[in-house]
Amino acid sequence: MKLEPETVEISVTGKPVQAKAGETIIHALWTAGMGDAIKTGCVGGGCGACTVTIRFKDGKPGGTDLACLRPVEEGMEVFPCPVESIPAVAPSLEPDVASLQAAFPTLNRCTKCGSCTTACPMTIPVMDSVLRMQEGRFDEVSDDFTTCIHCGLCRFVCEDKVKPHNMGLWVRRSQGLSRDNPSLDQSSLTESGDELEKEWSYLFTGDPKERLRRAKYFREHGRAGA
């Protein structure tokens, strides 16, 4: 006997939506004909387009997340919150605390509330990294933001408008201007012939299950992997 999948009810900006247990918020919206309710890009946790805030009436903790990775849950209330981009700031050939502060006068506004770290779907220690920026520990900052997908949620939740990921990107770009910077050296990551072939074949087929599996691995381990 074929069992019907369990159904859960969520709401999206106040509108009730019936969804299959285990599917992601984005898939539930597509099935309900509400694809336009949310911005969508890669559907694999890589582009940061599908940002949402989530809450539960029963007091269960909600927060922010990516709709393409977050499975639906009974009673979940979803509010799409696209984070608008802001103009990029030109990187510096010789980045230091003074040039970062000049590029982002918000650097020292951080009140150490921790909201940015809690909001980050990639589990980047955003607040700690802002403190490292203030101390000029830029190699560590570049490492911190290696897995940043620029969803902007850390900026969205920051009451003090510190712009953490924009500063992190500025640090990475500025360090990248120096070609011999060891923390950004990608040469050791060159794939062997077989692995390269596998990657091309994955990119061309675009298997959605494989995409989700890879995104979850990246999210959990902070790096690409099998």
Ligand code: SF4
């Ligand atoms: S949310 Fe803003 S103020 Fe709070 S820790 Fe992060 S950068 Fe600092």
Ligand code: SF4
């Ligand atoms: S650091 Fe900010 S922009 Fe980057 S993934 Fe985390 S929340 Fe998104």
Ligand code: FES
């Ligand atoms: S659609 Fe790209 S991260 Fe969700």
